[in-house]
Amino acid sequence: MRATTLLRRHGGLAHKACRAVGTPPAYVRMSTVAATRPFVASKPLGGVHKRWSTSVADADFYSSLTPELWQSLRPSPPVTEREVLDVQQSWADAIAHISKTYKEKGDYIGAAAAAAGELYAYGHHDVLFKPTKAAEYPFRPTAEEAMSYFVGGAAVDGGYAEDGGFAINGGKGWAKCVYRNHQIALKGDVALAMGEYDFTCATTGDESKVEYTFGYKRCDDGKVRIFLHHSLLVTCDL
Numbered sequence: 001m002r003a004t005t006l007l008r009r010h011g012g013l014a015h016k017a018c019r020a021v022g023t024p025p026a027y028v029r030m031s032t033v034a035a036t037r038p039f040v041a042s043k044p045l046g047g048v049h050k051r052w053s054t055s056v057a058d059a060d061f062y063s064s065l066t067p068e069l070w071q072s073l074r075p076s077p078p079v080t081e082r083e084v085l086d087v088q089q090s091w092a093d094a095i096a097h098i099s100k101t102y103k104e105k106g107d108y109i110g111a112a113a114a115a116a117g118e119l120y121a122y123g124h125h126d127v128l129f130k131p132t133k134a135a136e137y138p139f140r141p142t143a144e145e146a147m148s149y150f151v152g153g154a155a156v157d158g159g160y161a162e163d164g165g166f167a168i169n170g171g172k173g174w175a176k177c178v179y180r181n182h183q184i185a186l187k188g189d190v191a192l193a194m195g196e197y198d199f200t201c202a203t204t205g206d207e208s209k210v211e212y213t214f215g216y217k218r219c220d221d222g223k224v225r226i227f228l229h230h231s232l233l234v235t236c237d238l
Helices: 057-063 067-072 081-103 108-119 143-151 166-171
Strands: 005-009 012-016 039-045 048-054 128-130 174-187 190-201 207-218 224-233
Touching (some): 081 108, 081 190, 081 224, 108 143, 143 166, 166 174, 190 224
Parallel strands (some): 128 224
Antiparallel strands (some): 207 224
């Protein structure tokens, strides 16, 4: 078990709970004695009890840590290959679903917004997004810029004129998208994937090949999302 880290500063103790593991707050033992006297917080560390002398006021700090907060301080589980493949399949399904919704004159913008929130790490982490066909504005660091790319600049406030709506293939739609990973590298709470995906036009049946590099990261809600997306057009028929 790892213990919390207590940082001593001028004027008293400041506390920082670092990557806590276990089942606190019951895990911390404290004696609430007179306010002018110290108490001892005791936690096992590597099989040995470590003791820190602090003030009674610190008891309030520990007792205020809810199970949810302790859980948020735990180390993130590593991203697995299965999770990467699941996000890729969800991304491919979303492209086909947005196109189908557009064709049926449904709320394709809402469908795209829901997919982007589920699949991309906007609002959780910085996102490095270089879309396939973006030229004048090649990088899309905000969710609004990503939406412009996927559903078309004319469909969103502040959208870019160059964006025809990749998720709807400029109005022709996509029937399906198939990922072909060259390699997946697992790096703890981050994973990287490189390969090619094939897009099938819903109108003509033509296939287009795009090369990609994706980065996946576990977010604070436990879900794995895309934080890096770089695509490069291989064929010229998109």
